[in-house]
Amino acid sequence: MAENKIFAGPRVRRIRNGLQLTQTAMAEALGISPSYLNLIERNQRPLTVQLLLKLSSVYKVDLDELQGESGGGLAQLREVFADPLLAGELPGDQELIEIAEAAPNASGGIVKLYRAYREQASRLKDLADLLAGQGHMAALSGTRLPIDEMREAFESRPNHFARIEEAMEAFHAALSPGDDLTGALKAWLKKEHGLVVRTLPVHAMPNLRRRFDRHSMRLFISERLSPFDQTREIAMEVASIACHQAIDAELEHFRFSTAEARRIGRFELARYAAHALMMPYQAFLAAAQRAKYDIDILRSRFQVSFEQAANRLTMLQRPGAAGIPFFLMEIDNAGHRLRRAGALGFPGARFGGACPKLNIHAAFAVPGQVLVDRVEMPEGSEYLVVSRTLDGPRAGFQERVRRTALLIGCDAGFSEEVVYGASRMPPIPVGAACRLCERQGCLARAEPPVTRPLGLDEMATGLSVFDFQ
Template sequence: MSSKLFLGHRLRRLRRDHGLSQTDMAASLAISPSYLNHLERNQRPVTAALLLKLAEQYEVDVRSFASGGGHRTGPDELAEIFADNLLADLGVPRYELSELANNSPAVADAIARLYGALKEANREGGVAAGGDVRALVTPENWVREHIQQHRNHYPALEEAAETLGGALSDPLSMAEPMRRRLKDAWGISARVVPQAELGNVTQLYDPDARKFLISSQLKLENRTFALAYQLSLVEFGPILDRMVAEAAPPDQGIAQLLHMSLANYAAGAIMMPYGRFLKACEEMHYSIDRLCGEFGANVEQVAHRFTTLSRPGQRGVPFFMLRVDPAGNISKRYAGDQFPFSRFGGTCPRWNLHAAFQAAGQVVTQLIETPDGHRYFTVARTIERPVKTDLAGGLLAIGLGCDIAHAHKLHCAEGYDLDRAPVTPVGPACAICPRIDCAQRATAPAGRMLAVDRSKKTISPYPFVAG
């Protein structure tokens, strides 16, 4: 990182997010409005002392603020976009992409959204002439981007869920207290029924009959989560409606998916109330199996909850998380802080996430290093799908990781010599990865001059000129 930090756009966004004038923010930081104006226009660098004041006054995470927090489109994401064959011939230099990301973050986000829509259109065969181009923005991608812009943390839901979850806490199981709450407070009866009665759904609420039906094929932890989900819909309805309205989704389908995603978030927060869960994480050194037992949750629920622990003053280890199937399709991608992998592509083949499928039921650990020199401790393990059917059988894999600076807090890193353990160099999508000698490179790097010599063969199938 450069010794000088020009963070004008982040300061300006922070000020606007808090509804402050330059005069108001300057007063809170004990600096002059003119100095703040210079900072916002990148005419002065942000000092370490000022970063500490920002952390104190506005409860920002210093590292995340200085690095952009990983929740807006940054230079790496733009580099991935402009490395596409459609744009690679333009040769847009890195410094221009950095200027765009830093000085016009909303424009950078718009470019990323358009590019994501274009990739989706290519997969789906394009859009018919005269079609609405908004249809290219898939619901899944829109919701995922919205959640990541909030760093997968929603204070209003956390506060409400912590109060409710604390009141329903039971050392045996939260399922029965939640079932009683649905019945006593909302007149909703919940029961488990054979899957045949539900057809192709696993849970169903009938508002006319005030009945909530849960498939008998759901595992116990998923039944508990289903109750928590239904409870969040009725308990937090006004909060969820307001959050969806403020997000302004482009169509009703995306609005419904966002509402469901937020209700899922709330369900996890009910089952694992923030304060108690964080305390247990620290006491149990983030042991997923022990936390599953403590909260009656499954591996995926606990792993997802890890990525939400960003409450100011009570932050947990900032994890990132991926969920993939054996074919490499990514169905979840969340991060409590920075995310070291490609935003649009898949994962690096050198990260052993897929090795979990060859070691089903075991924990696979690895130290990785990204091209910028950051090191991460990662964990991969398989999980079973919530419902086993002929069409939806098989395993999924969960990948978790955090900066190596936090690895000493983790149960699965105990006994690891973090200073001497082998480190695997990884990168983003192959098309933008700067690593030259990689035997697993799957495609030539866009915008780079190949260094192929017919008289010899190199380790990498696509050697290229550095720089």
């Protein structure tokens, strides 16, 4: 029967050094030659089962320490090298394993340095947000990914693109789809471009939402998507063809620094155009005003999803025919920000959207339920915020459902015009983010403010471990 072989030279060396033994002394105790032990410590010879048992009996070594990976250290190194800045540096885990085993203290130092870097980056961002809220532009720059560049560009401006709106409104009028927009879009693609739309089962397209095959001139849509999302994917393809000049014209204004950021920006504008096609501006604005911006009424009337109708509400800013200036944000249940947009730009400086007391976080506890709150910022401004969970693509058996939460809000001064503002609930005190909020005694505080020193007192403790002076 073949012996199990384990290469654990660095760990054997650490045990020997910890016992202050020479290679000769340890080799004699284990019944092997010093040269053979030297080869073991350099991972050029394996530790056999017999040697493992000998180490255990002679030096009382825990076998798990020799046979297992350097668990915690390796996991922490994986976290470091999963950062987008470092993700392309290593092709696999082998070098990480070697670092964690051969130099555990150096490995720990790398992890500490990385965490300090993340902490400083977080503090710089908080300070930049604080200065921006006071009307100062902070020259604090860092490495940005193309997706970050695109997000900053879209979030800082109104979510309204006049050229795309006009082009899609004219296209919708010429198409005259009646009550079957999806069918009309498929027919247009087939007639004008010879492009056939097909829905594929999960096993045929397990990892994609949509795929265009240029050779067969077919557009494949995943059956994982809801009927509303399938329609949006088809509408995006139509918009990319019929509205490409308007999309290109709007894209030029952003002046993205990389081709990748430009590609992502084009995708976002095509998504915007799809919403404009599915919910034509004038018709949607009139319906929204009659329904007092009731998203469930609007989604039913235009045969769209809650997320699509909410997104469209942030786009209604045509000069002379504007709706209420809504803003929205979407997060996952780990708190990662997926998207932010606003009719006037997302109000990051004033509203922030990172307060744990916002109902967008509570929405995950009651999936599908609409939550409404009136919130008050530290300087006194108030907002009406509506939150609800969104379900992602259909999950199969033993697949975890992807669920996110969306918050849509507006200034509380518009409450009388919005169906959600009918009940006069007292405002909930919130902040832009814990690092920027100076509210005393907050039960939900997760971090200390950057503007105040911690008020640690051995004689009295407050409601939060982050009490400050």
